[in-house]
Amino acid sequence: MMCRTGQQQEPHEADEAESSRGAFAALLEDSAEELYENAPCGYLSTLMDGTIAKINATLLGWLGLDREAVVGRMRFTDLLTVGGRLYHETHFAPMLQMQGEISGIALEIKQSGGGRIPVLVSSSVKHGSTGEPLLIRTTVFDARQRRAYEEELLRGRKAAEEARRQSEADRARLQDALAVLQQSLLPDILPVLPGVETAASYHTASPDRLGGDFYDVFPLDGKRFGFFLGDVCGKGPQAAAVTSLTRYTLRTAALHDPDPVTALTTLNKVLHERYAAGSGDPRYCTVVFGTLEPDPDTGQVAVRIASGGHPPAIVTRADGTADFLPTPGGLLVGVLPSAQFTAATTTLAPGDTLLLYTDGITEARTGPDRTSLYGDQALLSFASDHAGKPASALIEALTALLQRFGDGLDDDTALLALGAPTAGHRTRSSR
Amino acid sequence: MDIARRNNVAVTGNPQGRTVVLAHGFGCDQNMWRLTLPALAEDYRLVLFDYVGCGRSDTTAFSAERYATLEGYARDVVEVSEALDLRDAVFVGHSVSAMIGVLAAAMAPERIGAHVMIAPSPHYLDDDDYRGGFSADDIDELLASLESNYLGWSAAMAPVIMGNADRPELGEELTDSFCATDPDMARVFARTTFLSDSRKDLRSVTVPTLVLECTQDVIAPREVGAFVHAAIPGSRLVTLDATGHCPHLSAPDATNTAILNFLAALS
Numbered sequence: 001m002m003c004r005t006g007q008q009q010e011p012h013e014a015d016e017a018e019s020s021r022g023a024f025a026a027l028l029e030d031s032a033e034e035l036y037e038n039a040p041c042g043y044l045s046t047l048m049d050g051t052i053a054k055i056n057a058t059l060l061g062w063l064g065l066d067r068e069a070v071v072g073r074m075r076f077t078d079l080l081t082v083g084g085r086l087y088h089e090t091h092f093a094p095m096l097q098m099q100g101e102i103s104g105i106a107l108e109i110k111q112s113g114g115g116r117i118p119v120l121v122s123s124s125v126k127h128g129s130t131g132e133p134l135l136i137r138t139t140v141f142d143a144r145q146r147r148a149y150e151e152e153l154l155r156g157r158k159a160a161e162e163a164r165r166q167s168e169a170d171r172a173r174l175q176d177a178l179a180v181l182q183q184s185l186l187p188d189i190l191p192v193l194p195g196v197e198t199a200a201s202y203h204t205a206s207p208d209r210l211g212g213d214f215y216d217v218f219p220l221d222g223k224r225f226g227f228f229l230g231d232v233c234g235k236g237p238q239a240a241a242v243t244s245l246t247r248y249t250l251r252t253a254a255l256h257d258p259d260p261v262t263a264l265t266t267l268n269k270v271l272h273e274r275y276a277a278g279s280g281d282p283r284y285c286t287v288v289f290g291t292l293e294p295d296p297d298t299g300q301v302a303v304r305i306a307s308g309g310h311p312p313a314i315v316t317r318a319d320g321t322a323d324f325l326p327t328p329g330g331l332l333v334g335v336l337p338s339a340q341f342t343a344a345t346t347t348l349a350p351g352d353t354l355l356l357y358t359d360g361i362t363e364a365r366t367g368p369d370r371t372s373l374y375g376d377q378a379l380l381s382f383a384s385d386h387a388g389k390p391a392s393a394l395i396e397a398l399t400a401l402l403q404r405f406g407d408g409l410d411d412d413t414a415l416l417a418l419g420a421p422t423a424g425h426r427t428r429s430s431r
Numbered sequence: 432m433d434i435a436r437r438n439n440v441a442v443t444g445n446p447q448g449r450t451v452v453l454a455h456g457f458g459c460d461q462n463m464w465r466l467t468l469p470a471l472a473e474d475y476r477l478v479l480f481d482y483v484g485c486g487r488s489d490t491t492a493f494s495a496e497r498y499a500t501l502e503g504y505a506r507d508v509v510e511v512s513e514a515l516d517l518r519d520a521v522f523v524g525h526s527v528s529a530m531i532g533v534l535a536a537a538m539a540p541e542r543i544g545a546h547v548m549i550a551p552s553p554h555y556l557d558d559d560d561y562r563g564g565f566s567a568d569d570i571d572e573l574l575a576s577l578e579s580n581y582l583g584w585s586a587a588m589a590p591v592i593m594g595n596a597d598r599p600e601l602g603e604e605l606t607d608s609f610c611a612t613d614p615d616m617a618r619v620f621a622r623t624t625f626l627s628d629s630r631k632d633l634r635s636v637t638v639p640t641l642v643l644e645c646t647q648d649v650i651a652p653r654e655v656g657a658f659v660h661a662a663i664p665g666s667r668l669v670t671l672d673a674t675g676h677c678p679h680l681s682a683p684d685a686t687n688t689a690i691l692n693f694l695a696a697l698s
Contacts, residue, residue: 048681049647049674075674077649082565083572086625087580089650089676090458090526097680098465106579118579147579154578 042119042140048133050075059140064112076138081108081116092121096136100125106143106150118147175207182210185243190217193225195294196301197353197419199395203402204412205360211412212239212285213358214247218254223293226254226263229356229416230287230310230333242283245274246333250289260289260306264333264341268308271334284334286310288327288356292418301348301420306341308333311359311376314383316394318351318422322384324376325354353391353419355383360413361398364405374405391419432492434514438507439487442515443468444477449698450517452478452543454508456526456550457624460486460612463525467679470687475694478520480511484616498619501527501627505534512542519544521694526550526650526676529659530629537635545697546640547690550676551659552651553629561630562654570625577617633662640666641693643686647674667693 036043042059046052052074060067063079077085084107096102103122110116123138182204190198198217205211212232220226228250232242246267253266264287276282290305305313307327316322325346331339348354357379364374382401386394394417402409434440441461444451451471453464461479471477481488482504497503508531512520522543524532529551536543555563555570612620640663644656653670660668669689673682 081572082569083574083576085649086565086569086573087576089648090456091580093675094459094463094677094680097677098462107576150579 041142042138044076044138044140046076046136046138048125048136050077050136052076053135062111062117062140062142063109076136079109081110084108092123096123096125100127100133106147109140118143120146171208178207178210181240185214185240185247187216187218191219191225193217193219193292193294195296195299195420196225196292197391197417197421199390199392199417199419201395201399201402201415202412203360203399203409203414205410209235210237210240211235212243213360213412213414214243215356215414215416216247216251217416217418218251220254220258220291224258225292226251226258226289227292227356227416227418228287228289229358229414230285230308231358231414232285233283233332235412238283242271242275242285245270246285246287250287254289254291258291259343260291260304261341261343263289264306264308264330265339268331268333268336268339268341272337275334277337282335284332287333288313290354294420299350299420299423301352301418302345303348303354303418304343304345306330306343308339308341311357311362314355314357314380315346315348316353316355316383316387316389318349318388320384320387322380322387324380348418348420350420350422351388353387353389353394353417355394356414356416356418357398358412358414360409360411361402361415363411364402364413365408365410366405370408390421391417394419434510437483437489437492438480438511439489440511440514441479442476443479444472444475446476448475449694450478450515450520451475451694452480452508452512452517452520452522454522454524454528454532455481455485456524456528457620458617462486463677463679466683467523467687467690470683470691471694475521478511478515478517480507482507482620484620485612490613490616493613493616493619495615495619498616499623501531501534501623501629502538504528504531504620504623505538508532508535509539509542512539517542521545521547521697523547523549523690524551525679526552527624527627530627530632533629533632533636536638537632543638545638545693546636547643547693548640548659549643549679549686550645550648550651550656551642552655553633553659553662554627555625555650556628558628561658562652564649564652564655565625570622573621573625574618577614577621580614630658630662633659636663636666639693639697641689642666642668643671643678643689644668645671645673645675645678645682648676650676 037057039058042062043056044052044059045054052070055070077088080088092102092105101124105121107121108116108118120141120143121138123136125133126135126137128134186202190200200215212235215229217225217227232239249267249270250263253263271284286309288305288307288310290303293302305327307330309330309332312324312326314322315325325344327344329340329342362374362376362379366372366374386397395415398415402413453467455461455463460481464479468477484490484493484498518541520543522532529548530553532546554561555565557563557566642656642660644651644653656668660666671678671682671685675681679686
């Protein structure tokens with residue numbers, strides 16, 4: 001260990017400093033030319049047409065070419081692979097011409113032995129005193145290490161893209177399957193009922209999930225027709241299973257005894273036995289069930305309905321008014337072993353329409369920040385604005401309204417309108 | 432659909448003059464015409480646009496299926512012509528755009544009354560006696576080059592290309608971005624371009640046509656220029672003393688003079 005004892009330098013220390021200064025000076029002597037030739041990157045100067053005017057030893061070494069074979073004889077693009085030449089002509093050269101410089105472009109240079117070296121190329125145009133372009137200066141960096149890494153990134157990116165495509169395809173398949181299943185829970189087309197105009201619409205909030213809303217219209221006994229519309233609690237495959245059971249139970253029950261209270265009582269019993277009592281997994285629904293009896297002589301339609309916990313139906317009248325048709329006391333269907341349902345009746349005169357809906361529409365979020373609910377009164381008021389119109393026109397208007405809700409509509413919505421047609425609209429149905 | 436927005440259409444020059452459509456080729460966008468505009472603007476009405484997937488076009492309108500053939504790009508030309516109701520316009524197409532112009536004229540003959548083809552090539556691959564200059568492997572190499580310059584694009588260029596009006600600090604980078612393209616869309620355009628074969632379509636050209644070629648052009652060598660000239664009866668061939676594939680950039684004066692002479696002779 002050396003111990004300094006004072007300011008005075010030891011003689012050999014002074015010698016060392018002197019020689020290091022000398023080495024540094026020698027390095028500086030080495031200077032421009034030496035640095036240019038043997039820098040750890042390739043240097044290249046070309047005329048504006050690409051003819052190589054100057055090239056350093058490093059780059060010649062990479063290329064495996066003699067200076068005489070290159071200078072004045074080759075163009076920059078001659079050093080590139082054909083693909084690289086195409087890239088140069090279509091991207092590199094135009095950008096260089098327009099911007100005067102370009103940097104960090106990945107290309108490959110050909111070696112005389114047949115090999116290739118991935119490089120990163122930057123160029124700038126040297127201009128003369130009057131601004132005219134004189135020559136192009138180019139630096140070429142060895143990018144072998146970097147390129148290997150980038151290729152891994154590219155492979156990773158491709159794998160990720162492939163996975164994304166696959167998952168999108170899977171999602172599309174799932175949506176197709178769900179759409180088919182969903183359709184199977186709804187009537188294909190509404191039957192043509194003599195003396196009644198029918199129209200329906202189903203709005204799916206999410207294509208990824210089976211909705212739990214349902215409706216149906218069907219003939220009973222030649223002069224009467226049954227209909228129902230409801231909403232199963234929950235979504236997804238389980239809800240779809242309940243929907244399916246509900247549909248077939250109501251249809252079968254109605255054929256046995258079309259009285260609405262009886263049909264709902266039967267449904268309540270079946271659902272409760274199957275789920276709440278059967279598997280300890282209570283599942284229930286809200287539903288309006290009813291019958292229609294058109295009178296061909298008067299054009300009137302007698303309606304008898306019962307409701308199990310479902311929002312009240314709306315009746316629009318030919319005179320331009322609209323009202324709820326209350327069905328008091330109805331309980332959710334499937335919760336309790338026995339439930340009481342009461343019936344309500346009304347008569348549709350020509351131009352009157354009975355509208356059934358699920359709460360997707362009344363619970364749509366509206367307002368600038370989507371915080372208020374659309375509500376029962378707004379729906380009633382909307383319906384009265386369209387009172388007197390045919391059932392199909394009412395459904396069209398409501399469908400447009402649903403679309404206007406946009407992403408404020410986050411639940412499925414089923415709509416069913418049953419109208420006593422005016423003389424000009426007899427026996428039309430649409431969906 | 433708003434075609435003018437989709438294709439980033441710009442109309443400039445003399446509103447009274449005959450309409451000249453300037454169509455960029457593969458690799459860049461309408462900025463390629465920067466040195467052409469001043470020469471033509473005084474006497475001609477100039478229409479510039481970007482093909483969908485290039486420049487500042489609406490990239491959401493891109494479809495890999497539609498743009499898998501040159502007809503897809505030709506429909507861009509026809510739709511732009513219809514949107515502006517062009518009649519008898521002069522179509523100046525660089526590189527592959529010259530062939531796109533031929534296809535567009537076949538679809539809507541009333542729209543295009545003359546062609547100026549800058550460094551055109553109807554077929555890039557070698558094929559029996561035909562020398563297009565490239566093999567299928569070469570084209571794969573180009574696609575690899577596009578991929579290699581992918582990473583830089585995504586990171587640096589994407590935000591600029593997407594046009595973030597709310598981030599003005601990106602404006603400075605704009606000069607670097609104007610030939611940058613979404614690599615996926617560039618790959619489609621490259622494949623469509625370099626695998627196309629429009630040799631037979633040249634026969635359908637009956638309107639006055641100027642073919643401009645360069646003395647040294649690896650993409651469209653002089654044999655190809657001669658082929659195009661021979662295939663279009665009555666066409667005029669001018670060989671520019673220029674190197675590379677973009678004479679309108681590398682030799683703008685000679686290119687502009689040749690175009691102006693041709694345009695003057697039309698009227």
